Amino acid sequence: MAAKFIANLIVMGSSILARAFVQAYRQALANASKSGVAQEAAQNIIRTGKLMTETEARQILGVTENSTWDEILQKYDNLFERNAKNGSFYLQSKIQRAKECLEAVHQAKEQGTK
CATH class of the missing domain: 1.20.1070 (Rhopdopsin 7-helix transmembrane proteins)
Structure with a gap:
């Protein structure tokens, strides 16, 4: 009960x-x-939700305005791999977004010269 x-x-x-x-x-x-x-x-x-600026992307990857696309890719690969081993997902995503931003800028410059 x-x-x-x-x-x-x-x-x-x-x-x-x-x-x-x-x-x-x-x-x-x-x-x-x-x-x-x-x-x-x-x-x-x-x-x-706004896109990353070109200046911010260059600061994240540690490249200058005079850097070639190969130098940008080399910095990206180096930073991305270093963070994959013992870094954070947040930093990895910032590095990825920086590369995407600079890739868009690079493609726009290539189309402008053609």
């Missing part, structure tokens, strides 16, 4: 907590939209 009472108490208590959690979450969303936090978060997502 006591086990049944305890089981009922646990089930009722967990349902009350679940309802309270849902209500608190809704209130938090309402407060965030009133204070503009939700809009600021959305703007931050948009800002971080």
